[in-house]
Amino acid sequence: MxxxxxxxxxxxxxxxxxxxxxxxxxxxxxxxxxxxxxxxxxxxxxxxxxxxxxxxxxxxxxxxxxxxxxxxxxxxxxxxxxxxxxxxxxxxxxxxxxxxxxxxxxxxxxxxxxxxxxxxxxxxxxxxxxxxxxxxxxxxxxxxxxxxxxxxxxxxxxxxxxxxxxxxxxxLCNVPIVMEKMTAEILETAADKLRMDFVGLNHLVWGRAAYLNGENKINEVITKLASGNFRGVKNIPDYEWGTDLLNSVGMLPCPYHRYYYLTDLMLKEEIKAARNEGTRGEVVKKLEASLFELYKNEDLKVKPKELEERGGQYYSDAACDLISAIYNDKGTIHYVNVKNNGTVNCLPNDSVIERTSYVGKNGATPLNSDPLPSQIKGLLQVVNEYETLTIEAGVHGDYNAAFQALTIHPLVESSIVKDLLADIISENIDYLPQFKVNN
Amino acid sequence: MxxxxxxxxxxxxxxxxxxxxxxxxxxxxxxxxxxxxxxxxxxxxxxxxxxxxxxxxxxxxxxxxxxxxxxxxxxxxxxxxxxxxxxxxxxxxxxxxxxxxxxxxxxxxxxxxxxxxxxxxxxxxxxxxxxxxxxxxxxxxxxxxxxxxxxxxxxxxxxxxxxxxxxxxxxLCNVPIVMEKMTAEILETAADKLRMDFVGLNHLVWGRAAYLNGENKINEVITKLASGNFRGVKNIPDYEWGTDLLNSVGMLPCPYHRYYYLTDLMLKEEIKAARNEGTRGEVVKKLEASLFELYKNEDLKVKPKELEERGGQYYSDAACDLISAIYNDKGTIHYVNVKNNGTVNCLPNDSVIERTSYVGKNGATPLNSDPLPSQIKGLLQVVNEYETLTIEAGVHGDYNAAFQALTIHPLVESSIVKDLLADIISENIDYLPQFKVNN
Amino acid sequence: MxxxxxxxxxxxxxxxxxxxxxxxxxxxxxxxxxxxxxxxxxxxxxxxxxxxxxxxxxxxxxxxxxxxxxxxxxxxxxxxxxxxxxxxxxxxxxxxxxxxxxxxxxxxxxxxxxxxxxxxxxxxxxxxxxxxxxxxxxxxxxxxxxxxxxxxxxxxxxxxxxxxxxxxxxxLCNVPIVMEKMTAEILETAADKLRMDFVGLNHLVWGRAAYLNGENKINEVITKLASGNFRGVKNIPDYEWGTDLLNSVGMLPCPYHRYYYLTDLMLKEEIKAARNEGTRGEVVKKLEASLFELYKNEDLKVKPKELEERGGQYYSDAACDLISAIYNDKGTIHYVNVKNNGTVNCLPNDSVIERTSYVGKNGATPLNSDPLPSQIKGLLQVVNEYETLTIEAGVHGDYNAAFQALTIHPLVESSIVKDLLADIISENIDYLPQFKVNN
Amino acid sequence: MxxxxxxxxxxxxxxxxxxxxxxxxxxxxxxxxxxxxxxxxxxxxxxxxxxxxxxxxxxxxxxxxxxxxxxxxxxxxxxxxxxxxxxxxxxxxxxxxxxxxxxxxxxxxxxxxxxxxxxxxxxxxxxxxxxxxxxxxxxxxxxxxxxxxxxxxxxxxxxxxxxxxxxxxxxLCNVPIVMEKMTAEILETAADKLRMDFVGLNHLVWGRAAYLNGENKINEVITKLASGNFRGVKNIPDYEWGTDLLNSVGMLPCPYHRYYYLTDLMLKEEIKAARNEGTRGEVVKKLEASLFELYKNEDLKVKPKELEERGGQYYSDAACDLISAIYNDKGTIHYVNVKNNGTVNCLPNDSVIERTSYVGKNGATPLNSDPLPSQIKGLLQVVNEYETLTIEAGVHGDYNAAFQALTIHPLVESSIVKDLLADIISENIDYLPQFKVNN
Ligand SMILES: [Mn+2]
Ligand SMILES: [Mn+2]
Ligand SMILES: [Mn+2]
Ligand SMILES: [Mn+2]
Missing domain, CATH: 3.40.50.720 (NAD(P)-binding Rossmann-like Domain)
Structure with a gap:
């Protein structure tokens, strides 16, 4: 460099x-x-x-x-x-x-x-x-x-x-860092006193352990969370997980797990929102318009408070800390998306996982992960194959791969795949050169 | 012996x-x-x-x-x-x-x-x-x-x-043998001229290859199936798979795949049946009653034709052929449920898979399976973990395992799990000694 | 075809x-x-x-x-x-x-x-x-x-x-079929009544099981072998394995295992032979000369008995049976060298293993192998990596790969590698175009 | 705590x-x-x-x-x-x-x-x-x-x-830290500026990477080492590796690799020593006697210089640093022997490996290791199986396991195993209660 x-x-x-x-x-x-x-x-x-x-x-x-x-x-x-x-x-x-x-x-x-x-x-x-x-x-x-x-x-x-x-x-994603901050709140400690064991895929990551002073407090976190008032990231409505779900998972789900664990509730919320204030995207669009109005103000010389409404808290912290850890060869722990290479044995070597990693100037080395328990393993594996198929579809314009990606995705009921995919391709065709060529 | x-x-x-x-x-x-x-x-x-x-x-x-x-x-x-x-x-x-x-x-x-x-x-x-x-x-x-x-x-x-x-x-299950017979019909040949490469789990098995005279005809089977009139087992309504689905899977789904690939259609059919002629179980109950009436007839000295309505065709052939292959040390191919032990690399060694196997007096040795493609791998893996959790629940009366088994099952929307499981346990409690003890 | x-x-x-x-x-x-x-x-x-x-x-x-x-x-x-x-x-x-x-x-x-x-x-x-x-x-x-x-x-x-x-x-190799015939002799039965479970690499293959009428007789084979008069292939002097070695391996070694299990005895024998009758190659050379003299005889119209001295018994049977099994789509068991693809989990997918396989017109499918015990696993793995390196050296003329192939080979003391390899390359250089180019 | x-x-x-x-x-x-x-x-x-x-x-x-x-x-x-x-x-x-x-x-x-x-x-x-x-x-x-x-x-x-x-x-072992110090010397930097990627088994560990300011300097280390004057640990005579060996390994061998890579030279040295000054143990025995003489001196109030002759440099640093990292929840990198659990994919989960690990109050988590190249993979695997067998022998007094442990060890010519093992057991029998019981 x-x-x-x-x-x-x-x-x-x-x-x-x-x-x-x-x-x-x-x-x-x-x-x-x-x-x-x-x-x-x-x-x-x-x-x-x-x-x-x-x-x-x-x-x-x-x-x-x-x-x-x-x-x-x-x-x-x-x-x-x-x-x-x-x-x-x-x-x-x-x-x-x-x-x-x-x-x-x-x-x-x-x-x-x-x-x-x-x-x-x-x-x-x-x-x-x-x-x-x-x-x-x-x-x-x-x-x-x-x-x-x-x-x-x-x-x-x-x-x-x-x-x-x-x-x-x-x-990079702000989800792990948001989860870490919440864990710290739940444990009434500071985030920098915690060391989290995150494992999974982006937006499908679990907090498997939360070490505070060497002790894994994840059960305490789950118990407190089950009994009360955890708040998720801004983008996602704030449903309760339910005690039995949390206890049986045995680790901390990420906010996006609500789509998997509380599918119908999330769907209903989305439908309701679409009918009323608009989808999250539509809300954000308005929010952005007003943000840019704000930004135009020549007297504004710092990040405006209103940006926090936008979601993506701590993104900047996650990013700048990671860049600084690399630049300064820090040897510190970060939660990043990195090539699996055997870290999680039940996923292919060439998959990218989201994992607690050790970061220095040579990059991020994931900490090895113990074998995963069944309740997260199966879900991870099927979503990982969805991702693999999506990448094949995205790189090669492979319609069959796209079809199967949706077919095996746990959130997509299979009989809709053909029509849904047709809509996706036709309405995005200006941005899908790979599908123009191949189909 | x-x-x-x-x-x-x-x-x-x-x-x-x-x-x-x-x-x-x-x-x-x-x-x-x-x-x-x-x-x-x-x-x-x-x-x-x-x-x-x-x-x-x-x-x-x-x-x-x-x-x-x-x-x-x-x-x-x-x-x-x-x-x-x-x-x-x-x-x-x-x-x-x-x-x-x-x-x-x-x-x-x-x-x-x-x-x-x-x-x-x-x-x-x-x-x-x-x-x-x-x-x-x-x-x-x-x-x-x-x-x-x-x-x-x-x-x-x-x-x-x-x-x-x-x-x-x-x-043992009759599904593979039924699929083989259908494949033979589609290829206008005899079943004993075919050698099928079945791989998967029971009731989630794919026909990956159909060798006729050394050639893998699976693409021809799929093409013909996509264009027409394949008939499934008696227990399952006979929906069409759709060309895109079949082509993108690239192998022969089993009849039970309809639950995964055509979920909503199957659900609607079940709801309709429940409201009209009754669920399949209720239909079978009536069928059985009339079968037993038939059986009482002292002049009946052979298997009555009516039994074929019952479903389960070829069960007897599958079973007796398997028993004979063992008894006579035949060294022939059968489609059985057998310990994986690495046959399918992406599933645990101790899982039981459904697989083309070589059978002799020493039992069944699965033929090794080439690595699975993404479209079947992910689905198999998540259903396999559901099975693993179900077995833990069944053996140990482990409520958390049962909860997660349903949670990760692709056919169970997660927000219903708690109530659904409560119903299952309470209404079956006479047959669930393991749950009486533990809960 | x-x-x-x-x-x-x-x-x-x-x-x-x-x-x-x-x-x-x-x-x-x-x-x-x-x-x-x-x-x-x-x-x-x-x-x-x-x-x-x-x-x-x-x-x-x-x-x-x-x-x-x-x-x-x-x-x-x-x-x-x-x-x-x-x-x-x-x-x-x-x-x-x-x-x-x-x-x-x-x-x-x-x-x-x-x-x-x-x-x-x-x-x-x-x-x-x-x-x-x-x-x-x-x-x-x-x-x-x-x-x-x-x-x-x-x-x-x-x-x-x-x-x-x-x-x-x-x-293909005649070693497994020779071992099967010997096993039959030891068990006083016919080879076609046996079904052998062979696993390993070519010339490093073990008979893990010998099924006779469904029962694994390998322990009986080992016991009888340990007590007596087993004879190896013609190419290899006929040393006794020793009871403790056989019992602790717990399966049937192939004749070439003598190089691994009785290294010094084999080396001494080779040195002695080289000084006296000549190396096996030199003996074969004379043998071949006399065979060709025989072959010239226009009255000779069948395979002469003398060819049996040459080694390679049953090669023809192994080969013609395999070709016939493919040609006639037989669905029979053969012992062949075939792509691993997970059959032996502790070896890479793309390695070629020697394995009991099911053969038809579509080729050979290896029967899955149970996980290997430590005593054969480690040896197989190191020799497999030697083979991998040798192939890299052979294909690419990669000197470093050749150097390490010899270095890790259990039969090559490492401090001789440099000189030994120099001799091999220089004295074979007419047949090593890949090394001419690269070095 | x-x-x-x-x-x-x-x-x-x-x-x-x-x-x-x-x-x-x-x-x-x-x-x-x-x-x-x-x-x-x-x-x-x-x-x-x-x-x-x-x-x-x-x-x-x-x-x-x-x-x-x-x-x-x-x-x-x-x-x-x-x-x-x-x-x-x-x-x-x-x-x-x-x-x-x-x-x-x-x-x-x-x-x-x-x-x-x-x-x-x-x-x-x-x-x-x-x-x-x-x-x-x-x-x-x-x-x-x-x-x-x-x-x-x-x-x-x-x-x-x-x-x-x-x-x-x-x-714990001092070998990695000794290798790190040497690497630092070779690179003319301080050890604490380096981050080493160690992977292997105890006393069979390779330095796969040496990161200095984010750059992997291992090739430079090897080149300098090949050209000159690296000095090993005190226990092991100081032979040169040879340029071709080092280049073809492509990473830093540990001092004990001399037994594998320079077997005959080491053996000759051992034989010579045994005949002259005595084996290393005999030398140490004398050294220890004189050390204890020194220690008796009531005026001695610090660690005497002479102890350094004894071997085991930096043991104390390795140990106390590790204990302090745990005690103080430091989140620093140490080179320890730790359960594999998939870190090195080609070794069993339950093996203990020597690996760069991240250490805090909750213990040591190994950094994931990229798949190993053939030249170290095979050697590691066979020695690992030797270790597995040795543990079985040690825990259960299993003679067969001990026999095979020696048989597959790359440094033990197999035809000596029976006599060698007999000597080991009989001459150590007072310390081998497990073998008294079983044999
Ligand atoms: Mn994100
Ligand atoms: Mn069935
Ligand atoms: Mn051969
Ligand atoms: Mn040591």
């Missing part, structure tokens, strides 16, 4: 409303992570957002008195060239596509969610061609750079890069 | 309406499989059926002119003592229990079926204590005997015996 | 002194295996042998009154074109090379043997480029043909073809 | 000449690791040494001004009761036994070494009954304590405890 010339970071999808989060993250860590050049990249359609959020970013660094050059560009290759880290937070097809991902499945009484189930598959199919393109640019222009992927479905996207390119890649 | 004293077979659940099938099977094979003593065993509640069917059996062997002694008894231990083969075709709780297995899930808009999903789990929970008892008797009274298990869910029951006893056991 | 035009077989290395064996095999099985055209192929240097043995072959078929056309050719491609089976029994570098394989290791007080250890590696390095060439011809000229490989080291050569080509290949 | 009452450590084999090392270690770390009570335990035969070294220990802590109570006792149970850590550095049969372990194999021209090969097996057989006894005491008297095992063969002993007891155990 040619540090002499200063640390260069390229953020693809830099026009995102989240960008002030990551700017704040870099500002807070400037002493240990002295970013010299931050390239915010977006596409033509996002140019106006890039301009607004980019100006805010500039005001923020100026206000903070740190020497970070904010570059705004539509030229991805310029941004990637010689970067040390490339972070991705882009959304192919913008919020409109997300809203489709939510609404198409609902037509079939099927969970419509941006990362889980049919909606997540649609998003993956749109995103895979773009991320492979980015990886290709990186191979050419910044072969030593790390790709830190936030783009959802984070595990699948990271796995596609891991399987089909030689780029150094890690996937 | 002390052949000198003549071949002894004990059939537990001998009062079943199926018994004439197996009697016919032994008669047809008498030359190669000279059964001397056939013990038909039943319990007090089944005594009247045992008497009727037992007398028919006696008339059948007399008519056929073969020297098989038919013993009718309620003393299971007498029947098992020194037996060469013990076959099981009993039903704990009789047809009433089966009808409950069908109806309880339907209350929750959930597939209600005697072997698949929640109903199958209930049946397994009732059956496991009894089969382990039988195995215990065998260990004491006939330690060298083979247990040939027909009792459903055949794979789970066989696995429980395999995991928790040292008895030699093989599980 | 275009049977209409008659069965065509190409035998590469047709000038071998073994050829009368295989001719006799085809003659004996003519009714079930009606070979129309048998192409005996050799190279210029073997032309004189091809002529002699080819004329004998013609006299043999004429005498037997079967209608097999014997073609003698140096044009390998003509022989392979449209063949149904290609069998390989060639020896790159002729007997001179074999003698080198025996003598070079002896310089270092290291076992010198044509298939096992350093000599076997040398032979593999010479043979791999040629077999891959043959496979390339087959892919072009006879893509549906089966390659039945006899060329030693049979397992390694078969694995090289399996890993680096798409040709249908099975490896 | 009841810290309120002060940290209690029990050291079994406390009369060892190494004890001043560990005392020094505790003194240096007193601030972070405030040991209150240190129990040095020995047996009657070691009482005189315990007295001498114990007095020195007391003088050392007094001189250092730290408040550690040194207890000297022959009552192991008193020492273990409520201990926080139990460390083991005992030697069953004293140095006399070690000398036998070295000399018996030499009779057969076989490597005689205290931990590797036949000598190591003998030591394991003697030690296993004692360590299981200690574990039993711990289960009763200090069930929450950690067993930190130094007793050799450290991996095998740790694995025996791990397989046959529920005690929390970690095995």
């Amino acid at each position: 040619p540090v002499e010339r200063g640390l260069k970071i390229a953020t693809i999808g830099g026009g995102s409303s989240y960008t002030p989060e990551i700017i704040e993250g870099f500002i807070k860590r400037y002493a240990e992570l002295p970013v010299k050049d931050l390239y915010l990249v977006d596409i033509e359609a996002g140019k106006w957002k890039l301009e607004i959020v980019g100006q805010l970013a500039r005001r923020m660094v100026k206000e903070a008195g740190v020497d970070i050059n904010i570059h705004l560009t539509l030229d991805r290759r310029e941004a990637i060239k010689d970067a040390d880290f490339v972070t991705t937070q882009f959304r192919v097809g913008l919020l409109e596509a997300r809203i489709r991902d939510e609404k198409i499945p609902l037509r079939y009484n099927c969970i419509g969610q941006k990362t889980t189930g049919a909606g997540g598959m649609a998003k993956a199919l749109r995103t895979i061609p773009v991320i492979l393109d980015i990886a290709k640019d990186m191979a050419e222009l910044a072969p030593d750079a790390w790709l830190i992927n936030f783009t959802n479905p984070s595990g699948i996207i990271t796995e596609a890069v891991s399987k089909y390119t030689d780029i150094k890649v890690l996937g | 002390p052949v000198e004293r003549g071949l002894k077979i004990a059939t537990i659940g001998g009062g079943s309406s199926y018994t004439p099938e197996i009697i016919e099977g032994f008669i047809k094979r008498y030359a190669e499989l000279p059964v001397k003593d056939l013990y038909l065993v039943d319990i007090e509640a089944g005594k009247w059926k045992l008497e009727i069917v037992g007398q028919l059996a006696r008339r059948m062997v007399k008519e056929a002119g073969v020297d098989i002694n038919i013993h009718l008894t309620l003393d299971r231990r007498e029947a098992i003592k020194d037996a060469d083969f013990v076959t099981t075709q009993f039903r704990v709780g009789l047809l009433e229990a089966r009808i409950r297995d069908e109806k309880i899930p339907l209350r929750y808009n959930c597939i209600g079926q005697k072997t698949t999903g929640a109903g199958g789990m209930a049946k397994a929970l009732r059956t496991i204590p009894v089969i382990l008892d039988i195995a215990k008797d065998m260990a004491e009274l006939a330690p060298d005997a083979w247990l040939i298990n027909f009792t459903n869910p055949s794979g789970i029951i066989t696995e429980a015996v395999s995991k928790y006893t040292d008895i030699k056991v093989l599980g | 275009p049977v209409e035009r008659g069965l065509k077989i190409a035998t590469i290395g047709g000038g071998s002194s073994y050829t009368p064996e295989i001719i006799e095999g085809f003659i004996k099985r003519y009714a079930e295996l009606p070979v129309k055209d048998l192409y005996l192929v050799d190279i210029e240097a073997g032309k004189w042998k091809l002529e002699i043995v080819g004329q004998l072959a013609r006299r043999m078929v004429k005498e037997a009154g079967v209608d097999i056309n014997i073609h003698l050719t140096l044009d390998r491609r003509e022989a392979i074109k449209d063949a149904d089976f290609v069998t390989t029994q060639f020896r790159v570098g002729l007997l001179e090379a074999r003698i080198r394989d025996e003598k070079i290791p002896l310089r270092y007080n290291c076992i010198g043997q044509k298939t096992t250890g350093a000599g076997g590696m040398a032979k593999a390095l010479r043979t791999i480029p040629v077999i891959l060439d043959i496979a390339k011809d087959m892919a072009e000229l006879a893509p549906d043909a089966w390659l039945i490989n006899f060329t030693n080291p049979s397992g390694i050569i078969t694995e090289a073809v399996s890993k680096y080509t798409d040709i249908k290949v099975l490896g | 009841p810290v309120e009452r002060g940290l209690k450590i029990a050291t079994i084999g406390g009369g060892s000449s190494y004890t001043p090392e560990i005392i020094e270690g505790f003194i240096k770390r007193y601030a972070e690791l405030p040991v209150k009570d240190l129990y040095l335990v020995d047996i009657e035969a070691g009482k005189w040494k315990l007295e001498i070294v114990g007095q020195l220990a007391r003088r050392m802590v007094k001189e250092a001004g730290v408040d550690i109570n040194i207890h000297l006792t022959l009552d192991r149970r008193e020492a273990i009761k409520d201990a926080d850590f139990v460390t083991t550095q005992f030697r069953v049969g004293l140095l006399e036994a070690r000398i036998r372990d070295e000399k018996i194999p030499l009779r057969y021209n076989c490597i005689g070494q205290k931990t590797t090969g036949a000598g190591g097996m003998a030591k394991a057989l003697r030690t296993i009954p004692v360590i299981l006894d200690i574990a039993k005491d711990m289960a009763e008297l200090a069930p929450d304590a950690w067993l930190i095992n130094f007793t050799n063969p450290s991996g095998i002993i740790t694995e025996a405890v791990s397989k046959y007891t529920d005690i929390k155990v970690l095995g």
